[in-house]
Amino acid sequence: xxxxxxxxxxxxxxxxxxxxxxxxxxxxxxxxxxxxxxxxxxxxxxxxxxxxxxxxxxxxxxxxxxxxxxxxxxxxxxxxxxxxxxxxxx
Ligand SMILES: [Zn+2]
Numbered sequence: 710x711x712x713x714x715x716x717x718x719x720x721x722x723x724x725x726x727x728x729x730x731x732x733x734x735x736x737x738x739x740x741x742x743x744x745x746x747x748x749x750x751x752x753x754x755x756x757x758x759x760x761x762x763x764x765x766x767x768x769x770x771x772x773x774x775x776x777x778x779x780x781x782x783x784x785x786x787x788x789x790x791x792x793x794x795x796x797x798x799x
Contacts, residue, residue, distance in 0.1 A: 715774055716767035722760055723783045730754045732763075737779035738772040 717734040725731050725741070732742045742763075744751045753759030772780070 714769040714771070717770040717773065718765045718767050719763055721764075721782070730760070732768065733780075733782045734768060734770055736770055736773050737782070738770050738777065739780040739782060740768055740770065740772075742768075 715736070717736040717738070719732045720735045721733040722742075723731050723733065730742050730744075731739045733739055742751050742754045743749045744754050753763055
């Protein structure tokens with residue numbers, strides 16, 4: 710049986726076109742981290758401090774499990790130093 714989840718640390722964030730927060734995982738995939746109560750309660754994502762606190766925390770990446778292609782990770786990372794990530798997808 711296959712390992713059913715792959716844990717990947719959050720390395721940054723951006724917002725999507727609908728203003729939802731998207732975590733950028735170290736593996737190169739993106740994952741929505743919506744705060745959409747009562748279904749999805751992530752009040753931390755709505756605050757700058759909360760997001761900073763969650764940097765490095767590991768989330769399950771289903772895309773890794775599926776072998777999905779890497780996501781586009783915009784450079785827009787207001788919570789971090791504006792370092793260029795070495796990872797660029799095209
Ligand atoms: Zn992944």
